């Protein structure tokens with residue numbers, strides 16, 4: 286697998302600044318921040334912490350990618366942690382489009398690296414969907 290660099294030079298708000306600017310429809314899931322602009326995110330302690338949480342989660346995904354049992358287990362854990370937010374299940378895959386878009390603003394991504402991200406997103410999302418079905422949560 287291509288080496289994946291996801292270091293974001295210690296600034297953690299900017300993933301959500303990118304997300305809220307380019308995919309504003311996703312703000313609906315972030316209670317109290319439904320109308321946040323990138324400028325609001327920039328000065329937000331909540332999104333600094335949340336940025337750190339999610340970048341750590343993604344680093345874990347990358348690092349366990351070759352360990353299928355752990356990767357799938359982590360996908361299920363992520364689904365469980367998001368249950369209360371009632372995410373559209375398609376977002377489990379779409380997230381990686383958001384993330385690769387963000388990453389492209391930080392580092393130059395070659396085709397091999399983009400493909401590697403697509404593979405991670407596919408395995409991750411397919412396990413999320415399988416688990417959602419198995420645990421009888423709605424998936425359309």
Ligand code: HEM
Pocket residue numbers: 311314315316331335338339342343346363366367370372376377379380
């Ligand atoms: C577009 C897809 C996603 C949406 C809309 C979403 C939404 C959310 C929301 C609303 C929260 C609560 C934070 C807050 O309101 O301040 C949250 C927390 C979190 N999300 Fe996501 N999420 C998405 C994808 C992911 C993915 C793919 C991962 C992991 C790889 C992830 C990892 C986390 C983590 C680690 C937290 C911190 C809370 C916890 O660990 O339980 N999220 N997410």
